[in-house]
Each structure stands twice: as C-alpha cells, then as structure tokens.
Amino acid sequence: MDSYAVGFSRPDRWTPGRPAENRSPWHAVEAHRPAGELDGEVELAACGAIVQVWGSQRWERVGARDSACPECRRITTRQLSRAS
Numbered sequence: 001m002d003s004y005a006v007g008f009s010r011p012d013r014w015t016p017g018r019p020a021e022n023r024s025p026w027h028a029v030e031a032h033r034p035a036g037e038l039d040g041e042v043e044l045a046a047c048g049a050i051v052q053v054w055g056s057q058r059w060e061r062v063g064a065r066d067s068a069c070p071e072c073r074r075i076t077t078r079q080l081s082r083a084s
C-alpha cells in the first residue's frame with residue numbers, strides 16, 4: 001500500500017510574493033488511508049504545507065517531476081531509503 005498520497009497546493013492558498021511555490025504545487029501527504037479515500041480532503045503535507053489531496057495521482061510518479069515540492073521530495077526520499 002502506498003505510504004504517500006499526492007496533495008495539490010490550491011491557487012487560492014498560494015502566498016503572494018512567493019512565486020517559487022507556484023512552480024512546485026505538488027506535495028506528498030502521509031496517507032493513513034488509501035489515497036482514494038482521501039481524495040478532495042484538505043491535509044497537511046510532509047513539508048508542512050496545507051494541500052488538497054488529489055487521489056488520482058501517485059506520489060511515486062509526481063514526486064519525480066520538477067513540479068513536485070523539493071522539500072517533500074527530500075523528506076520522502078529519505079524515509080523511503082531508510083525503510084529499505
């Protein structure tokens with residue numbers, strides 16, 4: 001089972017004056033339940049951002065893209081490597 005769901009930082013939550021966040025709107029959310037059940041819910045991302053879960057996305061795929069939050073990528077990479 002996936003340990004991370006994908007969260008999307010919504011445009012109305014973006015902080016003005018911090019354009020860097022607009023280019024990396026995807027975050028990892030620790031999933032206590034299957035991502036499908038979390039779909040649409042507002043959760044706390046691994047990096048501390050408030051995001052809305054996008055249940056149809058998989059963090060293993062999204063996290064490899066440039067549009068993924070660098071902090072979330074760093075956190076999840078560290079945890080995954082520690083578990084293996």
Ligand SMILES: [Zn+2]
Nearest residue numbers: 027047069072
């Ligand atoms: Zn993040």
